[in-house]
Amino acid sequence: MSANERVTKLQALLARVQARRHETDAGSAVLAPMEVNADKPAAPIVLEVKTAVEVRKGTPQVQATPPAVAAFPRGSDVAGAVAEFEELSLPPEPMHPEVIGPVLVATSEVAQVVGEARAFAPQSFGELLAATLALG
């Protein structure tokens, strides 16, 4: 293995460790603050059903999102980190460039609202239900 390959491998490993630490710091994926940019829709947090019928195991999946990359400093192996997330689950659809439109990013008011949605971290099902019912 060449020196460059070793560096690349180490960077990818570091990115994976950072990604896992990021999830651990949040306590659990479901309660992690949303990573919402003003120019992109919020990324989903996925709760997989854990039942005796549904024999899936492991931590709830966090879908790959460009904002997740922001957790990594410049110069780190972002590509490796993205690949790590993509291994878990692909996003339901690609981010649409039209989301980055003037209607959505032109005013600080909209950016503020999206930022508030980003910080939203419901502690109960009822809290999330009330929030989704208040939309529109």
Add this chain to the structure above:
Amino acid sequence: MGQPSFDVAGAVVFDLPRGAVRAGGTQIVCVPIEALAALADDPRVAERVGRAMGQAVGKRILTRVGSSNAVREASIERVVTELGAEFALAGYGSLSLQRWGRAMVLVVTDGALPDPLLHAVFAASLEVSTGQKVACTTLTREGTKVSVLVSSERAVKQAGDWLGSGIAWGEVLTRLQAASGVS
């Protein structure tokens, strides 16, 4: 804190001598998917049948969790597990929940229900279990996966209008949050 779990023991009982099937103490029947699909051709029938199916789901969740207040105060994981287990037992599909900012999106993979039935099942099961009126609309259907927005009737209508005009569903979710001006 441990992961919520669901004990399936006795959840569905096949009483062969009596020729009966029971779920949560209520008698049910096994119906071919084609029969449900045929019902969904008529929106009013689909609404009534779907709501009856959803109410049964909601009642069983309510029985296990205790009360509407308890369901609302439960963790998101707990409620998703309860609802997902009901879906799995009934053969409605594999359920997960996505949170897009403040928007709740329920995702069913390998589902068996046509959209009108699915919306009614979701709405009624959540109404019965939480005591709050909700409305649902499909945001996207990709292969065997369907994503359903849960919100108010007004927001769901607005979302439907935006989707109908060709706006991408991700942007619809963003617009709903901006339109609500939540703080």
